Amino acid sequence: MDKLQLLNDHQLPFAKVLGLKFVAASETGVKAEMVVRPDLCTRPDILHGGAVMAFADTLGAAATVLNLPEGKGTTTIESKTNFVGPAPVGATVIGETTPIHRGRRTMVWQTRVTTAEGKLVAVVTQTQMVL
Amino acid sequence: MTASTDSLLPSDRLLRRTLWGNAVFSIASGAVLAIFAGPLAGAAAHAPVMLLGLDLALVLELLGVGVIGFGALCAWVASRLALPQAWARAIFAADLAWVAGSALVLLLPAWTTAGIAGIVVVALIVADLAILEYLGLRRLGAAT
Numbered sequence: 001m002d003k004l005q006l007l008n009d010h011q012l013p014f015a016k017v018l019g020l021k022f023v024a025a026s027e028t029g030v031k032a033e034m035v036v037r038p039d040l041c042t043r044p045d046i047l048h049g050g051a052v053m054a055f056a057d058t059l060g061a062a063a064t065v066l067n068l069p070e071g072k073g074t075t076t077i078e079s080k081t082n083f084v085g086p087a088p089v090g091a092t093v094i095g096e097t098t099p100i101h102r103g104r105r106t107m108v109w110q111t112r113v114t115t116a117e118g119k120l121v122a123v124v125t126q127t128q129m130v131l
Numbered sequence: 132m133t134a135s136t137d138s139l140l141p142s143d144r145l146l147r148r149t150l151w152g153n154a155v156f157s158i159a160s161g162a163v164l165a166i167f168a169g170p171l172a173g174a175a176a177h178a179p180v181m182l183l184g185l186d187l188a189l190v191l192e193l194l195g196v197g198v199i200g201f202g203a204l205c206a207w208v209a210s211r212l213a214l215p216q217a218w219a220r221a222i223f224a225a226d227l228a229w230v231a232g233s234a235l236v237l238l239l240p241a242w243t244t245a246g247i248a249g250i251v252v253v254a255l256i257v258a259d260l261a262i263l264e265y266l267g268l269r270r271l272g273a274a275t
Contacts, residue, residue, distance in 0.1 A: 002272070012132075012134065014132075027213050054132075057132045058132055060132070061132040061133070061134045062134070064134075065134050065135070065136055066213075067212060067213045068136050068212065068213070069136070069143055069147065069212060069213070069214065070136050070142045070143055070144055071135075071136060071144075072135065072136055073133065073134060073135030073136065074133070074134055074135070075132070075133040075134075076132050076133070102212075102213075104212050130212075131133075131135070
């Protein structure tokens with residue numbers, strides 16, 4: 001079974017709530033998409049910042065897990081988000097996560113969140129501790 | 132977010148443990164081969180043997196050093212956080228090559244019973260390791 005299928009077949013509960021779907025996965029990065037539903041929005045009807053962060057956080061953790069040996073785990077210990085632009089309700093956002101550092105104790109990942117049209121929504125940098 | 136590999140990724144435990152076993156066996160047997168190359172060459176053949184223009188003792192000594200290096204490679208691969216499957220496949224291929232090479236070497240008429248036994252026993256151990264490596268790679272979906 002390939003890594004993409006693994007991630008989609010073993011969705012985390014909160015990822016299901018978000019409606020997140022992985023579209024690419026390897027040790028060097030993951031890519032996922034999510035539809036901006038009304039219940040994920042703030043006022044006005046654009047994607048809530050917390051949903052953006054949760055989306056990116058899920059991708060960073062998934063990318064870390066793909067680099068871990070069996071029995072290991074990970075937790076986010078730091079996360080920083082630059083909110084650049086809005087993602088309106090009904091749009092599809094795409095997250096692309098790439099590694100900045102993949103160490104034995106910590107990994108640092110950067111996720112670019114864009115709309116399907118390529119407009120930048122946010123850039124998230126997070127540190128994952130290996131457990 | 133907190134997440135773990137449990138029930139998510141296929142297990143690499145078999146491959147990792149086999150590679151560690153290969154590392155220990157290779158480094159130990161390589162050291163014995165390199166240190167006792169002279170006596171082993173004397174016990175393994177009826178008469179002085181030349182392979183590729185080299186004295187058998189020197190061949191065994193060089194082989195021992197090479198096997199130690201191979202064992203170090205196995206340990207390196209087994210210790211990586213994300214097990215490099217391409218290197219694991221290369222180690223599996225090298226083990227297969229060792230078994231095939233042993234069969235060819237046995238065709239030489241020079242060996243004593245002790246020599247034949249030594250070559251066969253080592254080849255069987257390496258074959259076992261290769262089988263376990265194949266099963267470990269297959270579990271990861273990387274056997275081909």
